[in-house]
Amino acid sequence: MMRTAVLLSCLAVASPLAAQGPVTAHYRAVADRIIGAALADSAAYARLGVLVDTFGNRLSGSDNLEHAIDWIIAEMGKDGLANVRGEPAMVPVWVRGAESAELVAPRPMPLPMLGLGGSVATPPDGITAEVLVVSSFADLEAHGDEARGKIVLFDVPFTNYGETVQYRVNGAVAAARHGAVASLIRSVTPNSQRTPHTGVMLYVDSVTKIPHAALTVEDAMMLHRMQDRGERIVVRLRMSARTLPDRESRNVMGELVGSERPDEVVVMGGHIDSWDVGQGAMDDGGGVVAAWEAVRLIKALGLTPKRTIRAVGWVNEENGLRGGNAYRDAHATELDKHILAIESDEGVFRPFGFSFTGTDSAYNVIRNVAALLAGFDADSVGRGGGGADIGPIMEGGVPGMSPLVDGTKYFWYHHTPADNVDKLDPVDVAKVTAAMAIMAYVIADLPEPLPHGTGATNRDGS
C-alpha cells in the first residue's frame, strides 16, 4: 500500500455499542454461522499460500501477475462465483534489471540495495562518486553546496510512513536540484535485518532524472558514522532499470449476485499487483484472498443477500493506481449503485474492527453491523477508512472502509523480500475474512441501502 496506515488512535473513536440495535439482532445467527465457517479451517490462508508460492511477486507488467490473474479467474469459476472476469487496465512496465551497490572507500564491501520503482538506470559501468550523507531535506538544503557531483544519501530514521516515505518518493528530485548524480535512502522501516525496502519514487519534468535506490538501515547508519568520523566515502551504484511501453492487465473480479437488487453492489477487495520482491503476501495478496474467500464463504453457506457482493483484485496499486482508476471509469454510470467499498491493504493481521469514511447516519449503521464481530473483539469502528484502489470511487461518493488491524509489524516487511505468507497468521486471516464477509453480507442485505456519500458535504446532508 502507499497511503499512511490508519493510526490505532482512531480506536478511541469507537467503542462497542452498549445496546445493540435491531440490525444486530436480526443478523446474529447468520453472522455466527459465517464466523464458525471461517474459523473452522485455514482455507483462506492455504489459498493465499498457493497464490504466492505458485506465482511469487506480481509487479505490474510482469508475466507473474498475468498468470496469477488467470489462475484467480479459473479458481473463482470453480468456486461458482458469477460474472468472473478481468476488466482491462493499461499498466506501466518498470523492469528492475541487474543492480548493485558497493562501498569503494573507506573499505570495499557490497551494500545490499533495491532500486526504487520508476528510477532511471545508471550508465552501464555505474556511477562511482563520493557520498554526502544528510539527515533530512533541511540538512540537504544546509549542505547543498557539497552535493554537486556526489551521491546524496538520506539517512532518515523512521518516524511514521507518511513522513519518512517522502525521502523515497521525492529524494531524487531534491538531490538532483543540488547537482547530485544519484540519490540513496535509508529503507523506510522501523526495524531491519539488513533487508532493503523498495517502493515507488517520482520525478518532475523540470529536474534532471538521477538514479534512486534504497540501502539497508544498517548500511545507511554505517555510512553516516563514517562521515561523522571525517572519513571519505565512495560508493559505486549500478542499475539497469528500464521503463517499457504500457501493457494491458486486468482488475480481476467475481460476484455473488443479489436476489432482489442485483444492480446494487457492495464491492470489496485488495490489490493483486505487488512489488517485485518477496511474495507480496502481506501487501496485498492477503487483501484479495480475504475478500474472495468472504464471498466464497457466503455462497458456500447458501446465503444470498438482496444486493450483489463483488470481490475484486485491483491492479497496479503500487506504481500507478491504474486499476482503481480503470474500475471507476468502467463503472462510472453505476457509482450511485455502489453501496459500499471495502479495501484491505494494511495486512490481514489481527482485526479490531473497521475504519469507515461516510456520512454520520451510515456510520451508525456500520457500528451496528460491527457489533456482530464482538465475539472476536473486532467490533470497533473508527473514522477515516478507505484504500488507494477504492479512492477513485470514494471520490465519486461511495462510502469506503477498511479493516482495522494490528499493524505493528507491517512496515517491517513492507516492500521487501521478506513479505511472505509466513508473516500472517491463519487465524487472523480467517478473522479478517469473517469480518469482511459479515460486513458485506449485512450491508448488501439490509432493507434500505446504506446512505451514500463520504462526509460532511454529502447528499444526505449529514
Place this chain on the structure above:
Amino acid sequence: MMRTAVLLSCLAVASPLAAQGPVTAHYRAVADRIIGAALADSAAYARLGVLVDTFGNRLSGSDNLEHAIDWIIAEMGKDGLANVRGEPAMVPVWVRGAESAELVAPRPMPLPMLGLGGSVATPPDGITAEVLVVSSFADLEAHGDEARGKIVLFDVPFTNYGETVQYRVNGAVAAARHGAVASLIRSVTPNSQRTPHTGVMLYVDSVTKIPHAALTVEDAMMLHRMQDRGERIVVRLRMSARTLPDRESRNVMGELVGSERPDEVVVMGGHIDSWDVGQGAMDDGGGVVAAWEAVRLIKALGLTPKRTIRAVGWVNEENGLRGGNAYRDAHATELDKHILAIESDEGVFRPFGFSFTGTDSAYNVIRNVAALLAGFDADSVGRGGGGADIGPIMEGGVPGMSPLVDGTKYFWYHHTPADNVDKLDPVDVAKVTAAMAIMAYVIADLPEPLPHGTGATNRDGS
C-alpha cells in the same frame, strides 16, 4: 557465542540485597565515579563503531581479524594499558567462497542462503536434487527411506537455541546417514526478514561429509508448504567452501597492573573473532570493547586496585575455541592466581546484573558487589554464569561470570549480515561497561581474594 543463552528465569534466583554489606559501603563512592564516567559519554559505543566499521567481520584465519587485533594492540598502547600483547593461538581457516542456492522446481527462484561453518563444498557444478523436508530428527528417521539421493531440509521452528541449534550442528551427519547428498536447515532464529544465519557445523569421521547450509525461515517454510501440497521440489546448491591449513592468530590483551598483588588477576573480555557476515558487533565485538573500556575507565579515573585487571579479546570462539584453550595453556601455572573470569558474549544489551558460577561464599561476595549497581537496576546475581572462552579456565577452578542482559533480540541478529553496531544502544553499552568495571575493580581490590572454585566440590568446601 555458541552456548545456550542464560535464561531470564535465573533472575528469580537473586533479588537486591535488603541490607548492603561492608563491601558495598566502602566502594560506593568509587562505584559512583565509575558509573558517572561510563555514562557521561558514548565512548565505548563509539570505539565499537570504529572497530566494526573499519575492519568488518573477523572470522578466524581472515586478514580482517589480524588487522583488527593489530589495531587493538596499538589502541591499548595509546590508552596506556600495561603488558599489551597478542598471545599466539593457532586457528582453523575455513573460507566460504562463492555459494548459492536456487529453487529449480516447482518454479525457479534464488534462495538466499549461508553455508555453515566447516561445511565441505559441492562439486563445481553444484548438487541438483529433489528435496525432502522434515520437521525433526524423528521425522527424518520416520522417512529415512525417502532421503537417499536427496537434499534433506530440516524445517524446524525455533524453540530455544540449545535445542534448535542441534540441526545446524548435527544435521549433515543425520542426513548423510540416510544417504542424503546435501542438507539444509531453516535458520536458527525466532524472527526473520529473509536473512540467513550461519554458524558452526560438525562432521563425524565415520559418516560421509555432505554440504550443509542454512536457508531463510521464509524459504524453508515455503518449501515445506510445497511438499505438503504434493509438489515436487528440486534445489540446486553450489558451495565452494574450503578448509585451509591452520594459521597463527592471537588472544589480544592489555592490563592495569595491581598495586599490591600484581600476580593475582581478574580477567575479563569477549571474543574478537566473529562469523564472516555482518560486523560481529553484537557477537562479540561489544564484549571485547566493554571489557577493554572498563579497564581504560578505571585507569582514567586514577584508580589502581590491589590486583591486576586484564582485558582480553579471545580468538576463535566461533569455530574451535582455540583461543580459550590457548589462554588456559599459556596460563596453566597461574590459574590459582586467577581470582575471577568475566565474559560478555550474550550481547551488551541492557544489563540486569550478572550470572555467577562459584562457591556459595564467593556468590555472597559477588552479590554484595553487585549491590553497587542498584542505581541502574543491574544488581541481580543469578547462578550459572560463564562463557565459552573462559570455560577452559573455569574447568581449572576459576570462578566465572557473565553480564545478565536483555537478550530478547539476540537471536534475531546472531550470525547474520545484520549483526551490526546499530543493534546495540550506546547507553546499554555504557551500563555494561560500568557494571564490568565496578565488578572487576572491587573484586581486584578486596583485602581477601574471592574464594576459588566453581561449585559444590570446590577447595573451600562450600
